[in-house]
Amino acid sequence: MTTGTPAPFTAADYQARMDRAARSAADAGLAGVLVAPGPDLVWLTGYHVPADTERLTLLVLAAGQRPTLVVPTLEAPDAAKAAGADAMTLRDWTDGKNPYDVAAPLLEKSGRFGVSDNAWAMHLLGLQKTLPDTSYVSLTEALPMLRAVKDAAELERLAAAGAAADATYEEIKKVPFAGRKEIDLSRELADLLRRFGHEQVDFTLVCSGPNGANPHHAPGDRVIQDGDMIVLDFGGLKDGYGSDTSRTVHVGEPTAEEREVHDVVRAAQTAACDAVRPGIACQEVDRVARKVITDAGYGEYFIHRTGHGIGVTTHEPPYMIEGEEQELVPGMCFSVEPGIYLPGRFGVRIEDIVTVTGADGGGGKRLNATSRELAIVG
Structure with missing residues (x-):
């Protein structure tokens, strides 16, 4: 049995995945995709962050818009080292500030967004409070094929x-x-x-x-x-x-x-x-x-x-x-x-x-x- 370590995925690989996700969202009639810590974020960016973190970390993908990762300031150095970091813009927020005020300008004010299934309810509710005319649907329902076809x-x-x-x-x-x-x-x-x-x-x-x-x-x-x-x-x-x-x-x-x-x-x-x-x-x-x-x-x-x-x-x-x-x-x-x-x-x-x-x-x-x-x- 071969036990060698495979070649790592490159920044170009992650860029292609993020581009595909944004296009798929547009084709599905969505304003974009919002990705919380978990397997979707790892697959799209190579960034591993504990899924149980209470601070808002959110990748925002939309057609015609550069991928942007909203991240706590104290975790920004690690995010900048992620394999897909070169394909993203980082926007950090500090404790004591409202993270949804940082995320909100990246979203259409009345759009419908796909959200990764494991996003925290309090973060989704925070976005809804800041942008009351937005709506959300789970990625499994909206884009079930996002990770399904392997290269x-x-x-x-x-x-x-x-x-x-x-x-x-x-x-x-x-x-x-x-x-x-x-x-x-x-x-x-x-x-x-x-x-x-x-x-x-x-x-x-x-x-x-x-x-x-x-x-x-x-x-x-x-x-x-x-x-x-x-x-x-x-x-x-x-x-x-x-x-x-x-x-x-x-x-x-x-x-x-x-x-x-x-x-x-x-x-x-x-x-x-x-x-x-x-x-x-x-x-x-x-x-x-x-x-x-x-x-x-x-x-x-x-x-x-x-x-x-x-x-x-x-x-x-x-x-x-x-x-x-x-x-x-x-x-x-x-x-x-x-x-x-x-x-x-x-x-x-x-x-x-x-x-x-x-x-x-x-x-x-x-x-x-x-x-x-x-x-x-x-």
């Missing part, structure tokens, strides 16, 4: 993150499972993700026996037993881009029913991955997976969407779910993760990250390559 450098990082998750799975299968607590295996998964290059671990789910019927079960003190089916779901960020994979393993020999359920999920996951191609709606991926499971008699036990986008966060648009009519385009990356969950008994989930390729090169490519067979562990 070659982003795809390279996502592939490397997937390979690191695959290496983690291959190693965890070698350790003892029976007689150990879920939380101990969860910590071991986290250690392995870091060993294989992840700087951030977002989740390491170990859902054993009846806990496997809860898709988001938090690993606890349950001791894994012989005969348990175990859902493993883990991921995080490597070089700023996400991994997310699920495999289901079994302690000792499974029953015929357990094998049958696993086979159904594997068939559904394969069919959904095979269905990926440019031009189909996101909901079609969900429909394909759901039909396989429903036809096998387990439809009521598939209780979540088939997939979610991935990039600088491990969950982001687009979503593979009924009602999502956004068409797939080359460069999109998302999970395909159908599951069956039998309450009080066990669950099965299989998940790969898939990227949409060009029509001539096939419909989609998996970024995870580990076996999807039911693995037997000790």
Whole structure:
């Protein structure tokens, strides 16, 4: 597995992203985009700032206007070092002053703006008070495709993150499972993700026996037993881009029913991955997976969407779910993760990250390559 550090994104890369965001906003009938600390700000500018800071930090993007970052004076030196700083104008404000008076002149007085989803309510309310004729809509609603289509450098990082998750799975299968607590295996998964290059671990789910019927079960003190089916779901960020994979393993020999359920999920996951191609709606991926499971008699036990986008966060648009009519385009990356969950008994989930390729090169490519067979562990 390649573990080298990829080349950093350049100021030109960030300039292109900010320009694209401004154009997309104009095309959507918005006066601009307002970006608070969080993944959108990192993706657009390379500037990392704690998302829980109470001081206003706001990137303002609008067509025909130079990108401007409103930032607290005490954080301005760090903002000036960001990779995309050369493409922005910095406007700082000092404690004791009204930051909305600094931001307001950058906004149209009666415009409608897209706002990053994690913006603080008090900052949005502050802007509304200063500019009462403005209105706001979340970026997920207004510009869901803003980060959805990845370029070659982003795809390279996502592939490397997937390979690191695959290496983690291959190693965890070698350790003892029976007689150990879920939380101990969860910590071991986290250690392995870091060993294989992840700087951030977002989740390491170990859902054993009846806990496997809860898709988001938090690993606890349950001791894994012989005969348990175990859902493993883990991921995080490597070089700023996400991994997310699920495999289901079994302690000792499974029953015929357990094998049958696993086979159904594997068939559904394969069919959904095979269905990926440019031009189909996101909901079609969900429909394909759901039909396989429903036809096998387990439809009521598939209780979540088939997939979610991935990039600088491990969950982001687009979503593979009924009602999502956004068409797939080359460069999109998302999970395909159908599951069956039998309450009080066990669950099965299989998940790969898939990227949409060009029509001539096939419909989609998996970024995870580990076996999807039911693995037997000790």
